[in-house]
Amino acid sequence: MEAIAIISIFVLAVFVGFEVVSKVSSTLHTPLMSGANAIHGVILVGAIIVAERSSSTMELVLSIIAVVLATINMVGGFVVTDRMLEMFKDKNRAGK
């Protein structure tokens, strides 16, 4: 992909990232942080790609470790965020 395309995507994504969270209330800071944290677990995709390509044992070991770590990040992140938000659901119900 051309450099300018990548830079454009990067710049636009920065704006999207800024805008979507800029109005969050402080109550949601932790779940938001935790959810964003889970999203970067998508590095799992990268880990899988390098693991598939690995030819030496060294490469394979490192990339398999990366797969494990990324999976923990992604799966654990979404589960823990959901647990936090479970309680908010109750709150909304109680608030109504």
Next chain:
Amino acid sequence: MEAIAIISIFVLAVFVGFEVVSKVSSTLHTPLMSGANAIHGVILVGAIIVAERSSSTMELVLSIIAVVLATINMVGGFVVTDRMLEMFKDKNRAGK
């Protein structure tokens, strides 16, 4: 540029466009519309590009018309928006 790059840029720009204006107060609807209108006057860039490349008279005439129209759109748009907003400045002052 690759198709996926263009599509990504398009999708991200859609989100940016949605997000940045989604909280506008109704007082600013007209200036915002007018300002956005001026921004699409940037088609002037496209008009200049095709005018430069024009070889036949037909092409040149059409593209020169496009340059005129786009210039009116862009320059007139920003000027009229500024005139509208001039009055808001007064309001802010009076409001304080």
Next chain:
Amino acid sequence: MNSFLYDIIGLIAGVCFILSLKGLSHPRTARRGNLLGALGAGIATVIVFFRADEERASSSNLYWILGAIAFGVLVGVPAARKVQMTAMPQLVALFNGVGGGAAALVSIVEYMKLGASASTAEVIATVFTVVVGCVSFSGSIVTFLKLQELMTTRPVIFPGGRFVIAANLVAVLAVAGWVISALGTNPLLILAALSLLFGVLFVLPVGGADVPIVISLLNAFTGLTVAASGYVLQATLLIIAGTLVGASGTILTRLMAEAMGRSLFGTLFGAFTAKPQDSGGAAETRPVKSGTADDVAILLNYARRVVIVPGFGLAVAQAQHTVRELADLLSAKGIDVAYGIHPVAGRMPGHMNVLLAEANVPYEQLSEMDEVNPTFPQTDVALIIGANDVVNPAAKTTPGCPIYGMPILDVAQAGNVIFLKRSMRPGFAGIENELLFDPKTTLLFGDAKASLTKVVSALKAL
């Protein structure tokens, strides 16, 4: 210029546009936002002359181009500077239309150049630009004519209209398919002509009151055409800028429609489904209670709370300063004065705010519709100055009338209603206002500014 550098500067211009829209969404930063947008547009226009492009360097068309730009500036700037406050919406419509036209022309010329070498995706993008650009162009011209009152502001519906428009649409799609499959410049020009016609037919049935919504929609359309021509020309900046305008314009259209209590669908196609109404000429022979400036002054003098409802007529009469004088006078007498601002009073959203701000009316006295409506039962006098549709109860009571469903200012709940207008003529939407015949209504005929001046002197004399 190095092509990477060129692209980066283009991206910076794109960022200017994003920040511009962001700025324009907040009163405090709106003006700066607009200037940022102008900066971005300026950068983009200047650097295009410095890009690395073989065809460019050899171009002898430069003088034509510079001349055309100069001409455009000479037309655009004075028009924008001299336009009256009341006529700004139609100017915006016109600017939008020429932008759409320019995008269509750019695509047509590029298509002539590319010819058979264009990829299918490029041809589709070209067809899109030509269709939507032409619709935006001719549609905007019609909205201009409506707003300028060079033609009727009522929905224009002719027998079988919906079949004509459907046939037109089918023709557009068929020719578009033809262009995509067979290629060729002539079909493209036919397509352009059909699209121009479609733009006219599309906007004609829209009631005048919904025109700003349509302008906003056409504005979003133009944005998308610019994005599509950016794709054909491989200009990332045009893609970004066009998409931004397309997306924000779509949201804005929805927000506007909401502010007027209309659905977007109803706006565009309402005239086809609703039965046409005539304004009921018979009603105009009914008696009304008209008063003098002195009567109005007395009513105001003994009120505890007065709500002033300004409308388009206030703008026409340029009476904003006189209104302020009256309000100050009433406040000095200890009367509680507020302005009830309807979101679509006047001819563009925010029109009244702009006008009253110009007269230095303190911001706190301006109440939005939702705030002021619950206070009408405690209001002694509702003073309606050059407004009509925004207080017309038909919006609640008469299904099928052009403003049906629009939220209105509930002035009928006030103790007394005073109308300042010149005649019994209806407002923009062209429908009779029953409230004019209400027993608690007093009419003071005449130009708003003249009437107000009289009321002010009468009040001072009391």
Next chain:
Amino acid sequence: MNSFLYDIIGLIAGVCFILSLKGLSHPRTARRGNLLGALGAGIATVIVFFRADEERASSSNLYWILGAIAFGVLVGVPAARKVQMTAMPQLVALFNGVGGGAAALVSIVEYMKLGASASTAEVIATVFTVVVGCVSFSGSIVTFLKLQELMTTRPVIFPGGRFVIAANLVAVLAVAGWVISALGTNPLLILAALSLLFGVLFVLPVGGADVPIVISLLNAFTGLTVAASGYVLQATLLIIAGTLVGASGTILTRLMAEAMGRSLFGTLFGAFTAKPQDSGGAAETRPVKSGTADDVAILLNYARRVVIVPGFGLAVAQAQHTVRELADLLSAKGIDVAYGIHPVAGRMPGHMNVLLAEANVPYEQLSEMDEVNPTFPQTDVALIIGANDVVNPAAKTTPGCPIYGMPILDVAQAGNVIFLKRSMRPGFAGIENELLFDPKTTLLFGDAKASLTKVVSALKAL
């Protein structure tokens, strides 16, 4: 799978992430937002196995990979499910750290593969990923240790600390330059080691109270490393997802710091500029007024307004249900009860809201700091349950202490102050609370839940 299709599905996953963050910003849509994010991640993970890639098809590593994923799930899910509410922040820190570590490993392996064929831009991106990923990894581990109280929560400062950290930074930069110019796997591993050390040194001096801010910052860092490795791997989705997290994480970090009344700079480098404080062991011999549950019940019984200030101890004692019982009892007696929620009470932002919501405390009774502070002068009793730092006047009076500048709940203005805690030990920030020695303060020692249960029975007996 066709590579265009693959890219488009990847983009859809990216859109899921955008909508996820958007959803997470509003209470009503937060849960759905999180599920959307999980959906996007799931899509991305599944399709990567179906992409058109020669190296992929021939890969015999598939079983290893699937096994590793299964193992990761087996570790991650139970950890996330079983963690106590009070320990969630450190779990998030840990998850963030392993993500950063994964990104660094991916870049290292890719670099081994590319070797000398990598372009300079790719090498720079690799170096960036390794440095920032390692900092995020080791930094997160240290925040984990701090929050889990496996090490002191106070700022750790050693003599010459700022020189060590500066030297470390210089070394990182120098080796980074070396890798970029000379290439080679070994320098990259040295760089990783130096970066790991830097992460530790970077977080050690941060005071415990500022740890959530640092977690959020490291989270943003990890996002950026993912974007950079997306560049190296030419995976658009990683670029989009990583940038999104990087940008939103940066804003979130700033918002959090604002909520705690801290500047980001002060958070990170405050410990270097402030003088270290000791907790003043001498003060602990001063007399305090401790009471019984009956004393507390009487004070509460004759109050007209009570503000309950919950803190971390409430979470530890799991006393939220008992608190609710007490509040209901007081309300039934006609006493005005409110909860004063400090934004950083507990161990994560929003901790108290979550906890009290779990106990079905009505939302309207929860007041934010800015709302409740002006009401303390009219409050008869401030009942502080397992909170300490958030009511510590040192934040106003003692420049240089770890919480200096943080806005606090002004309980000292209330008629009476009651502390429910187990001992005279200080709170998270490790500083003495002068308010404990105030004449109008009553201390009820013991576990928050046990104490509250006693107070409730005493109140019922009255």
